[in-house]
Amino acid sequence: MKDTNLTKRKQPILRLLQLGSVKWYGLILIIFCSVTRSIIKAFTSYQLGAAIDALSVQELISSFTHLMIAIVLPFGGSILMAVENRSIGVTMESLFLSIRLRSFTTLAEADVSYLEREMRSGDVSSRLNSDLENLNSILSGQFTWLFTVLIQTFVSVGFCMFVSWQLSIAYFLILPISIWGIQKISKPISRYQTKASERTGASMNVAVDMLSNIFVVKSFHAYDEMNARYTQEVNLAYKETTRSNKIVSILMALKLVVSIMQVGILFYFSLYYLKQGLITVGDIVVFISLSTYVREGFGLIDYVARALRSASSLAERIIQVIDIPGEQDGKDNKKDSTKPLVSLQNVSFGYDTMQEVLKGVSIQVRDKQKVGLIGHSGSGKSTVIRLICRFYIQTKGEIEFYGKPAECWDLCALRKNFALVPQEPFLFQGTIFDNIAYGNANCSEADVIRASKEVGLWDFVSGLSGGLYTHVGDYGAQLSGGQKQRICIARAMLKNAQLILLDEVTSALDTKTEEVVKKSLDKLLANRAAIIVAHKLSTIQDVDYLYCFSDGEVIEHGTPKKLLSQKGYFYQMCIKQGLISEENTIYWEDGDAEAGKD
Ligand code: ADP
Numbered sequence: 001m002k003d004t005n006l007t008k009r010k011q012p013i014l015r016l017l018q019l020g021s022v023k024w025y026g027l028i029l030i031i032f033c034s035v036t037r038s039i040i041k042a043f044t045s046y047q048l049g050a051a052i053d054a055l056s057v058q059e060l061i062s063s064f065t066h067l068m069i070a071i072v073l074p075f076g077g078s079i080l081m082a083v084e085n086r087s088i089g090v091t092m093e094s095l096f097l098s099i100r101l102r103s104f105t106t107l108a109e110a111d112v113s114y115l116e117r118e119m120r121s122g123d124v125s126s127r128l129n130s131d132l133e134n135l136n137s138i139l140s141g142q143f144t145w146l147f148t149v150l151i152q153t154f155v156s157v158g159f160c161m162f163v164s165w166q167l168s169i170a171y172f173l174i175l176p177i178s179i180w181g182i183q184k185i186s187k188p189i190s191r192y193q194t195k196a197s198e199r200t201g202a203s204m205n206v207a208v209d210m211l212s213n214i215f216v217v218k219s220f221h222a223y224d225e226m227n228a229r230y231t232q233e234v235n236l237a238y239k240e241t242t243r244s245n246k247i248v249s250i251l252m253a254l255k256l257v258v259s260i261m262q263v264g265i266l267f268y269f270s271l272y273y274l275k276q277g278l279i280t281v282g283d284i285v286v287f288i289s290l291s292t293y294v295r296e297g298f299g300l301i302d303y304v305a306r307a308l309r310s311a312s313s314l315a316e317r318i319i320q321v322i323d324i325p326g327e328q329d330g331k332d333n334k335k336d337s338t339k340p341l342v343s344l345q346n347v348s349f350g351y352d353t354m355q356e357v358l359k360g361v362s363i364q365v366r367d368k369q370k371v372g373l374i375g376h377s378g379s380g381k382s383t384v385i386r387l388i389c390r391f392y393i394q395t396k397g398e399i400e401f402y403g404k405p406a407e408c409w410d411l412c413a414l415r416k417n418f419a420l421v422p423q424e425p426f427l428f429q430g431t432i433f434d435n436i437a438y439g440n441a442n443c444s445e446a447d448v449i450r451a452s453k454e455v456g457l458w459d460f461v462s463g464l465s466g467g468l469y470t471h472v473g474d475y476g477a478q479l480s481g482g483q484k485q486r487i488c489i490a491r492a493m494l495k496n497a498q499l500i501l502l503d504e505v506t507s508a509l510d511t512k513t514e515e516v517v518k519k520s521l522d523k524l525l526a527n528r529a530a531i532i533v534a535h536k537l538s539t540i541q542d543v544d545y546l547y548c549f550s551d552g553e554v555i556e557h558g559t560p561k562k563l564l565s566q567k568g569y570f571y572q573m574c575i576k577q578g579l580i581s582e583e584n585t586i587y588w589e590d591g592d593a594e595a596g597k598d
């Protein structure tokens with residue numbers, strides 16, 4: 001079983017990078033490009049400053065050299081940016097590819113009961129679909145951009161300190177105050193804008209309302225009423241928008257004032273230090289151009305925190321899928337064919353801890369024995385099949401296969417011995433061939449043709465223009481219920497398993513189709529053991545042994561003949577379904593196979 005440690009967790013994004021086996025050299029290349037690009041940018045500004053300083057002392061050649069360096073450097077930056085973008089694309093896409101593959105494997109090996117309890121399938125698909133997409137766009141889009149800006153900020157801070165630590169200190173004192181002021185002003189701007197667009201939306205609703213109910217509007221001749229409602233909404237929207245525009249423009253102006261004030265104060269300090277001889281004109285130019293990067297970076301801190309939070313919660317949701325526990329798996333794969341195929345001893349089970357669905361059930365199936373499970377709907381028959389398939393694990397009692405406890409079995413080896421035909425014939429997307437051959441990778445076309453002949457499907461299939469290679473449509477939409485069911489029976493036939501599990505296979509079919517499907521089933525069941533779950537007793541005419549279920553308990557068991565003679569639950573069911581009457585109880589003939597119990 002896979003280790004699931006849901007409580008002790010690393011930062012989810014880091015964990016996802018690890019789980020998805022991210023290409024670390026790709027990340028290192030991204031960081032390298034980003035850092036180098038930032039240094040190049042800062043160095044370019046520095047060269048510009050040096051060019052101005054050289055010019056101011058009439059050193060033309062030196063000034064020209066600095067200027068040329070400042071012009072050439074950004075080319076290098078552009079090449080690095082191309083390399084960085086490519087690395088981001090490749091690293092992130094391969095990361096998300098591996099996460100998708102890993103999640104799919106987890107789901108295929110998942111413990112069904114956990115999946116059912118903790119994650120509905122719709123939820124899982126939204127995690128693997130939209131959550132992964134969103135995380136991908138945050139990590140490869142916003143996040144890497146933010147990361148680049150932050151690196152640029154740190155490099156620029158370093159360069160600012162290098163150019164003039166006095167000016168840097170003054171600037172870093174002004175900066176938080178101005179960012180705080182700008183944020184305070186920006187908040188109401190977006191609030192007013194949202195309000196205005198909500199109002200416009202409300203007026204659109206009236207128009208949509210009218211269009212979608214156009215027949216009602218026309219038949220009631222309600223134009224005037226609709227018009228009045230629309231005019232009222234549009235006027236309100238207009239008022240709200242103009243009011244918001246007015247306030248927004250004032251706030252924008254204020255924002256500009258704060259920004260100008262910030263630059264103004266910076267200028268004041270620059271001139272002061274210039275007068276003192278602590279810095280040069282070139283330093284001021286460098287400083288002002290670098291301070292733009294610093295301001296941009298600090299202004300984004302809030303945004304980074306938000307992006308990090310949403311990326312973390314998305315990563316957490318995806319990790320929860322990857323952490324779904326696997327099935328209990330043992331190592332044993334050798335069977336002792338002298339022992340009963342399946343044996344349940346005092347087995348109890350509940351889908352949740354509150355309610356037991358099976359209570360102390362004991363069942364045995366020997367080689368080539370046909371065992372019927374009957375009982376009213378909800379009595380626990382399908383649950384027995386699910387426990388035998390090990391989709392769920394019993395809470396009490398023992399289940400053995402070929403004399404060995406279920407827990408010891410390697411599930412793959414164990415399930416090779418069973419073929420399940422469920423009530424709902426489920427087809428996969430693909431051709432009839434794909435669906436019959438499903439799970440039997442080595443079977444040939446001849447095998448598939450033989451199986452479809454045995455289930456009486458060949459006449460239909462060979463008459464199709466695409467033959468075996470005809471697409472079944474979405475989940476078999478182009479086939480009838482009986483045809484789908486026979487494809488599932490052919491699939492089970494090719495599996496050549498020793499034990500066939502039939503869960504109300506014919507109960508959804510009409511009488512005529514049921515007859516056809518029953519003939520296919522007879523071929524499938526010949527010389528094999530079977531557990532046949534049925535509500536309609538006519539479908540278990542040939543069973544050797546019966547277990548009658550009521551509210552999760554076996555209330556009667558024995559050969560059909562013996563049960564009829566007991567005149568209990570089974571006898572009553574036969575009478576109710578018109579198979580026998582009080583005068584004539586001959587319907588069942590006991591088979592040869594000896595019952596395991598009794
Ligand atoms: P049967 O096949 O005899 O009609 P089931 O074995 O399907 O009965 O169901 C037995 C009981 O278990 C029913 O009460 C049913 O509501 C409940 N049950 C079946 N499947 C689930 C499930 N996946 N989760 C919770 N309860 C279930």
Ligand code: MG
Pocket residue numbers: 381382383503504
């Ligand atoms: Mg059932």
